[in-house]
């Protein structure tokens with residue numbers, strides 16, 4: 001199996017690239033942000049809890065996020081591999097993911113980080129906010145808060161997998177197709 005973590009700050013293009021990778025490699029794309037938005041759309045208790053954190057640019061508590069992720073993985077055992085997008089975002093989430101992979105006798109093949117400068121992230125997310133209807137893209141304060149949360153809570157996840165020699169960075173600025181080729185080059189070398 002190929003099990004990838006697509007990593008990087010909010011607005012770095014993870015969702016866009018994941019959709020293209022799924023087509024090419026037939027992997028299952030699991031985006032915790034999309035899963036939360038689905039729950040919110042259905043007004044489930046989980047969705048209502050997640051929304052209160054998401055709208056403020058904060059992380060949803062690990063216990064909620066890890067449980068939801070585990071359900072999704074366990075519901076889809078027969079796949080060629082997974083692309084995790086927006087997960088793990090904390091060290092406890094990384095440990096939970098490793099435990100889940102161990103149970104399946106699998107492991108994370110690679111964490112690939114898309115590097116994009118902060119000001120470009122703010123521009124991209126503000127633009128997306130004009131059409132996405134996403135509450136967390138609608139205010140520059142919330143966008144900047146998400147970037148700050150990424151730096152404080154999520155960036156250590158890069159180092160966590162780097163200790164196993166599995167983390168790499170690629171340039172996330174450029175044409176979508178160009179960035180996709182950079183990603184494919186890394187995956188094909190696995």
Ligand code: ADP
Pocket residue numbers: 009010011032033034036053054055057058059060061065085086087088089093136146
């Ligand atoms: P982006 O990467 O643009 O911020 P996402 O859709 O990945 O968008 O995430 C949106 C929000 O969903 C996050 O700001 C956070 O509140 C919540 N969220 C998504 N994934 C996680 C996670 N793994 N742990 C905690 N909260 C999460």
